[in-house]
Amino acid sequence: MSSMSNHLLRHGALDEADREWLMLLSADSQLLADLATADLVLWVHTRDDNFTAVGQVRPSSAPTLFYRDLVGQQMREQWEPDVRRAFEEGRTVRSTEPDWFDEIPTQLTVTPVFSSRRVGGKRVRSERPIAIYTRHTNLLSGRHLTRQEHTFRECAEDLFDMIEAGEFPDPDAPEFSRRGAPRAHDGLIRLNPEGVVTFASANALSAMNKLGFGGELEGEALSEVASQLIDDKRHVSVDEALPLVVTGRAPWMTDVDSRGVTVTMRAIPLHRDGQRLGAIVLCRDTTDVRHQQQELITKDATIREIHHRVKNNLQTVAALLRIQARRVRSDEARESLLQAMRRVSSIAVVHDTLSSGFSQSVDFDEVFLRVMKLATEVAAGEGGQTIRPELQGSFGAVPSEYATPLSLALTELVTNAVEHGFDAGATEGRVVVRVERSEEMLSIDVVDNGKGMSESGVGNGLGTQIVRTLVEGELGGSIMWTPTPGGGTTVEIRVPRRWGVSATTAQLAVVPGADGPFPEQSVDDE
Template sequence: MPTMSELVTAHSSQSSADDLNWLHALLNDLQLLADLAFADIVLWSPSADGGFVAVAHARPSSAATLFYRDFVGQQIKPDWRRLVTDAFERGEILDSSAPDWFEETPTRVRAVPVFRRTSPSAAQQQVIGPIAVLTRHTNLSEARMPSRQELTFNDCANDLFRMIASGSFPQLTAPTGPRRGAPRASDGLIRLDVDGITIFASPNALSAFNRIGFSGELEGESLAQVVTDLLPQRFAVDETLPLVVTGKAPWRSEIEAKGVTVSLRTIPVFSEGLRVGAIVLCREVTELRHQEQELITKDATIREIHHRVKNNLQTVASLLRIQARRSNSDEARESLTQATRRVSAIAVVHDTLSHGLAQSVDFDEVFDRVLMLIAEVASSHGTRVHPMKRGAFGILPSDYATPLSLALTELVTNAVEHGLAEREGNVVITAHRSDEGLTVSVRDNGVGLPEGKVGSGLGTQIVRTLIEGELGGIIDWHTMSGRGTEVTIAVPFRFGNDRD
């Protein structure tokens, strides 16, 4: 299914980047509007032919949906077109004059023009639009006497609709992205007046505050005073908290007391440019925060393990290097030097993993560091090598990075030691990544393989074991007449997250 940006861009030539950003901000709260209104909410973008196309749809979690089939990307129904067109052209909120029937279900449709503001500053802002139309589709077949909570939720929805039609919602100073555990209407809702006094608190909101030590009724109380009394004396107060609990800023904050954490989100309510109150959403997120803390602790532990493994490998490499210097046999010295290089290549991967949270690495960064090890090999053989990397490896999981870096180290080292021994030349490493896997070629312009035969030494055995055994790939050696040797390896991706 195409994204909202793709739909808007495809059907309208008038929408600007600022319009799209505003619609994306509105999209983040489309579910909140559906839950508050107990209705399906559809966002319509004007199309070049004078009609409208559905670019987003939110179904209510607080009531049964009317639209079981997704019609995002479709043109507006003829039954709704006149109402939506009038709301767009007049820039006013309009309601259907008679029930609209959808699949034998009576509904009421409200069309809300979407305006945007150019700046959060009242002195500088301009109202642009309409840039789209939002429709609310209410199911009339389930009409009954609404509860006080339902009436309050609907009032909150109508306040937000009026703010959308005046360019006051979404609010430019609100957080730009959703935070894990962000409260929803069903989690708990508190309605404040302009002075920050609670005029309504849903049962779930009251329960959340009861868990952090409040015993009483929130209604009639100053939310700021309630929160102040609940906080421990030595509690480090988030600087955003006072503005959130007084309803003055569209921000998020958290309260922590008695081992319980409650997340708060405030939406100031404006009418004709003046703040008249606020909607405060709240949610008890203790378990979520505990899980996040556990993940942070585990990530730190894993990074520390990688750091220690890297240190241990560097120690081993240093010991091997010392042993090589003291060896009296050229063959033993060469073997220890090669072992040092292999251990150092593995250490590079662990060093990279120790700096990040994810168990994956930017292999281009790893390989650039591995290439630095080749300079040591070239200098010890009296060779001037010009290594060049083409293409990109991208992000790879650590279980790919370690064997691949070791195998490529062997291949490039082999090109330097044998193909370019005692001469100047080039080694070109080319990486090509696709959805199916990774293809890498190592090519030198040296003497080529003797009689086209693949070597049978330890380095070749290591490469075969790593590429064919551990990574399930294939490897091909071939000599290019008078142009050196090229080795190509192809490694398939085994898991979907290998493509990250």
């Protein structure tokens, strides 16, 4: 149900709290479909008194009935009477006759979805359903259900009863990552109200055996089994949430590590009318998943350390170039060394940003503001002008492979505007960088209010060649110099956004304390 939020906004007449409730419910939609061994479709009542599908889940343990997605479609005529009855009466409705779909007999079960809100210290169910769940169960097989299938469907009925009562999902449950969370067929344990195991699937028993438990689970209190496993603390890593999980009293997830094996356990308390019915405890051997996560963490830390060391090395090179520039006697050589120092520093800013975050995309606004401030301060210091750099718009998130050439190109343009765009006697100047971002293009205009372009047009110096190579070669874009009306120069850069990253969806790297120029390397030049 990844697109459910968009469909809710487009079709549903729900407030923010009810939309959040349905998003929480959708996080467990696959679990519900697997337990019920049925296709699930979530419907919302629209403003024109129809029902539109906003979510659909197929069971992973049974053939699906719907090979085409129903999301975005209106309610089918054959289902509408039962759906309207469940919506108006606020109770579950089951079809009395087989519901035929593509010549396959099915059982249609319609459950109204109620939300609840905290009022006066307790949760109160909404007056009307906020959505409708339809379950479509294939009746074609005709065979007897196994004990596991029977237990799964009993658990599904308990959960759907809680959905109807506005008691599932639990909005007060602490948040936890769904990555690596156990699923129904990874291993399921059913507990009675006293915490005694009444059913344990073969996979659940296998997971507990890997932890070191050698007996049968059924008839045992799961908390006592867990106590046996944690007696030897040399081999077992225990989370403080484990007692709440194994007793089934809290909707929480925890890991148990023993003898090189990691088992993830998740508890889902079951209750009706304030009375505990027991709990579902899902188990999954996540040893390989945790190893992969640890490897990713290690690799990420290594990559960030490499960026940090590259930044330090570049910073040292920039400092050495600055020291050498101070000692040379030739003005031309000094200017060349200072330009090289600024170019190296702009690359170092990108690596500094990458070393501070967990993503290979950087918030280029932070990078550019630091680069622009560094370029204007250093260049203006040479001539005594007061230059006011200004950024209008937002670059958003830019992948690292594009951030380096882009920062270099803009450093050259801003530096050139500061050093050569203003008369020698000018005491104040302004350089504005305007950015417009669309799905296809990143448009950048560098505008100054200086003396403008010479009659011969754009020069062919090293800086210009570098900018053309970076923009047209590295970024695959275009660049054009034009006079600014009223005086000054405008440089237009157009870069195709081939990376397809937007500022709202990318994970941006965090740049702590990035409110000034890149810090200089402390090197003794005496």
